[in-house]
Amino acid sequence: MFRSNDRWALNRQSEAFRATMTQLALLLVATVFATLADHFGSHVLTALSALLYGLTVVTGVVIQRRRARAHWQAHRDAAETVKSLAWQYMVHGGPFHSRVPDPDGLFNQQLEEHLRSLRRIGWREPSHDPGATEYPGTLSDPVGRQKPDDPRHPQITRAMRAVRDKPFTVRRDIYLRDRVLDQLSWYGGRAVQARRAAALWSALTALLTLLALTAAVVRSAGVISGWDLSGLLAASAATGVAWLETRRHHPLSYAHALVREGLETQRAVLAQSVTEERWPEAVSDTEHLMLPQHTDWLARFGG
Template identity: 20%
Template structure:
């Protein structure tokens, strides 16, 4: 039994830590701006539900609506100029590539096999990370310098790599495959629940909008008109679903979890370094396929 604790992501290569941080920040900024934009539209439609009679009330209503439209315009320009979406995707791509490379290094898999001396393995790892970095030149400009200045190969990575074959196999199964499987399963269920919740919101909003139309038909002189408000709720929920892609993510995570489950069932057949190297490579390829599918869906 190995005695090493689970490696923390902060102990991965500095390029992973920096790109992961950049991606998460860009994602948060991008999603937050979209959310504020949608909320602005909801507020604008909400204040228009009542037909105010006084000139002063209408003037206030127009000022508020104009302010919200201006805010929406500014947010659109910010999204265009800051390119949060591109940073999010590129950062995720670089981070996942570096993470896979880190696990391959620690497990002495392809490129970093048991037959390769440690110093040569280190050099190969550094060279490969530099190659990956050159594929994302625009991203490199915004990566946190402080994070990049941390070790490219950490002591924790060396400690894991120094484990015996049996201990490395156990460590990899528990801290990579099982951990990733649980993450996929949890995220798959989360996205399934969110998908169903947002569709419930859409159905309710469309139903209430239809009821509002019936109300207006029966009371054409009413000063209340909720059609636009609930239609906006429905449209905003659909836009949010398109942004978050819960259904596609649920399917991708479920598939990846099942594939890893099949791969780990072959662990007992590992008898040497060559078999283990191939086992790790197959597992990392399964994780990479999930990310490639995620990236393709995001860019559609």
């Protein structure tokens, strides 16, 4: 289930970004043709501009009907929920502590409860996994496409059971190495990537806005009378701002940096001061930091 939802989330994410990029590009090219038509007095360019504006409207309608962004977020939530529950099951974290009488049954119950809320907003389990290949899971990838050893619990693999049966210290080391450190690296890399992209797009939009201002001042002063580039440059700047908001580089950079800080603190706590009795609660707190909903909540304050 993790593999399937992860791939569908990536596919829907790509579709959502491509659709938005297409819509913005059509608007910008339409504005270019409109500027050229105004300068040369060409009816052909005017018609092309009108056609592109019409295609932009059609693209917007298609985007609304496809709901790629909503499907992307639903599949991502489903994938991360399965992955988080799998790790908690393996290392005796959260509700899957050592004293629970039926951890397998509890896993199925917890998974169904989480997925039930996603079904209410339109999520459906993918019928197939596009482009996936068969390969066994590993300890660092515990939710791989292994065949379950119990058909009553199809999401619980042999690797997950093998880790769950290990002593506390071994489970702790596996969790710190293959889960926490892996996510520390991921969030750190994404924070840097988002910060650089935000700086680049912010600089580009600021430059285009400055050029639009310069063009407007120059035209009002009568220095250049043949071309009116201020509208085209302003439209280009607006396109950059819209793309920056679509990708959410600024808020995600803030959110990913905060999550990484929280994970670094949790890593130190888990490695040094958490006893076996407090381990389930500590793992649950760590997993909460990595939930997509938590990242989205942090991103609201980083915008």
